Amino acid sequence: MTAAMVTAGVATAGAIAAALVAPVAAQVRIARAARPLTDGWSGMPVAGRGATRLGLSFRPRQAEAMGLESDACLRTLLAYPFQVIRLAAYWDRIEPAPGSFQPDELDRQIDAAEQAGKDIIVCVGAVKAFGYPEFFVPGHHLPQPLREGRLVEPGHHPALLGAATGFVTQIVRRYRDRPAIVAWQVEHEAVDPLGMEHSWRLSEDFVRREVDAVRAADPTRPVLMNGFLPTSLPVAVQQGWRTRDQGDSLSVAQRLADIVGVDFYPRHALVAAAGRSVYLDGSRTPWQQRRRRRLFARAAATGKQVMVSEGQAEPWEAVTDPPSPDHAGMYSCLPEHVIGNFNQCMRWSREARSPVSAYLFWGAEYWLLRERGGDSRYLRAFQRVLECS
Template sequence: MSWFLISLIAQFILGTSALADKLLLKKTFPNPVGYTFWLGIFGLISAVLLPFDFVSVSWQTLMMALVAGGAFILGMLFYFYALFYSKAGGSIVSVSGFSPIATLVFGSFFFGTVLQPYQMIGFVLLICGGFLVAFLEEKQARLWTLFFVLVAAGCLGASNVLSKQVFDAANFITGFFWIKVGGVCMVSLFLLYAPWRRALFSVSGENRFRNKKLYVLNRAYAGAGSVLVFYAISLGVPALVDAMQSIRFFIVFLGGWLFLHAKFRLRALAGEFVAFTLISVAVLLLGVGDYLERTPPDPNRSIEWGVTFSQKFSQELSRSGSTAKFGWQENYDAFLDDLGVRHLRLIAYWDLLEPQEGVFDFSGLDYQMRRAEEVGADVILAMGKKTPRWPECHAPEWAGNLEAEQFRAKLLQFEKVVISRYKNSPALKYWQVENEPFLAFGDCSTVSRELVDAEISYVRSLDAGHPILVTDSGELGLWYSSAKRGDVFGTTMYRRVYNEVLGFYEYPIGPWFFRIKEQVIRFLVQDYEKEFIVIELGMEPWLPRALRDAPLEDQLRVFDFPFFQDSIYFAKDAGFDEYYLWGVEWWYWMKIQHGDSRFWDAARELFT
């Protein structure tokens, strides 16, 4: 169960209940002692929970629960006194800013509570949003009001921290009951003070209000919200749960404008928008962080590791002018036989396979598919206008001057030949239609949605037995258009890249980015079963010029061996189950032509 979700529901209940109070009472309830007394007495209702899971506790836990309940009642007493003396709601809202701070201070000092970075950011944003709402509401403050607010915040902060310790030592029902008993004990002391005793049992005209039944129902509704707040504290960090009060008071502020027709100046509305933004960002940040903490990837899950192989790029590296030469077939055989790779993405380059119109040369791709079949590997076969490796578009020269309709017809005709040739191969796993078709990158434009849709439909008509993979950039792509079209979705995953404007830089994101993005896209396309894979995990240097021409020290400055290893850990933490590494040609080139086999050897351990 998520503390964040429980707390969010609780604050919604308490916020809407406060709105109902304003409608029913029309003004602040003028008897703080009476309000607090009956709030404490109603705590006895918690006894109805005892048959479900009540257990005995140590005397230390019992005393802590009683003190926590007493501190809560004192906090609420001063809270209602602040309400009594305040001319507006801002001083009350201020409690939502001060009490989380008190909770964090007490928790840190006495119990070593430490917030993670994202939690601290969310905490600060919630506090700022709460204070902003307070300043918008309060026209003038009294010294007594500030005193009551600070004391209330301190008592509530202490209660929150002690309650968390009680819940850690006992189950929720037991802890909650004894905390409420502590509250009953505290309000019982009110009877010892004669003026308070008279205030409790004398009902003056100003203390009467109409709609008593609705009021009682609303108190029960608010009580449910209060129970949920305690439950959220039992599950999470008290300071964060308490900071979520800002949501409640924002609901009150917004509801007063929408339903009670409260009048606000433009300045107040602008401030409200800022407060809403701060609180919304905080809620989003805490919600995302809570989700990530509750759903970590299984470190022992089965992961399939594969590679993308480019005949073109391997040939390019082998002809880099070094005395040591190797053929692309040697490179290909080496990772099949030496590394033991059994998951491949191969590329049907249009310009290699149809160098002249109607003249085909499948010798290279036939070799790759045949060897994959021999070793029992599976193959994702990419084809289209855009396919992997620079310059992204690999159309033959003869197709360069064709009109759009002619180009489309020739492309589909080429794909038909490829499909007819390989659809019965036992190695074939998926067809990949285009490569990042909706990303503007490389020496060619994006692929139109109409063309992508036409290709997908055409491939399905020719081979309904193999799923279709559509890909997008992990960091720059929106994913939605690709994910909704393909049977399988593939994302890239790069960390260090080069940009003409920024130069070399590392994306300021972690594995969490991909996990959250996946869940958002699954929600948008309403498909939680579709396979999401990493089709391109960057495992070679990204430089502004060809690797074969770049000094080795420049390459290793951008992508050294420790970064290679760290990128594997990064990928595992992203939570996918299938990864295709990008760079097997470079690893082999580093080994054969530069005598550096570290990357190659590390990859062997991964695949075996």
């Protein structure tokens, strides 16, 4: 090999490395986490929503973790003029002991939503449902922890599958005569790993059996399945590698569900130290746009709806609970992002052959926490979308 060839090889390798590093670097932000609050949100334009219906998800456990009374929170939120609310059947709460069935909390939530004139999506689980820690199997159905790094498959976990399909069937049969219920959600980000805390994953076949059970119990309503849309290259690479054997939850939702739900979080923190955090923000990258366009195109071709099942409207920092500092907001989601994230998704809807059927804001309990602390900006930004879209 000549010196010229070596030089050329080094130059080529350098160019490749630069081509890989540059997109990642463009998506990384190092910023002070707590930011001064402004009223910039109050003058932002709000995109028209057309036929898209607006709503939110309600997480009673999140409300309780924030020191709020969950039933009172729900009543407060239901007074706002949105159309759709997503509620969850948390398996370990409804079946706290073998043979028990205690749906009183969910009964109250559905009653309240019906009386407020809302349409309801019920996440029946069973294994996963929205809201930290997203895993709600009662201990008596899982005497041994699920094995890390493995798929949870029907053949290896027949008892868990039988209990899960029995639970979703019981929930659907209890509420299927409620006209306000418009869809059933099966699992939550069904086949993705459970964050960074666990590496086991539900297999597509396991989830298919649950979907079949829901449809057998109620053939009249559509099934929603949701998935996380990676908005940065590092997250996309990690997600692709960890789910390479069967595809991620969005891919499985496109195969199994009637409604494909997109969970959209444009900006989130990785690590934090000394008041600063490292953030990923790739919401406008070409990769994310391509994936999203393919998803919409396939939905249109197969007659499926697409909805934004979670539109980020609370901070995602490098801690479990979103911080709520006095007289400051968090960089990952300021009040203006409540509107900005909505606007971006409405732009998707306008350019797609299959528009967004609904947009559900994520973080309503946080808005109430902020209001209790004297900052109503998040709630008012949400209200502005309702009034101006």
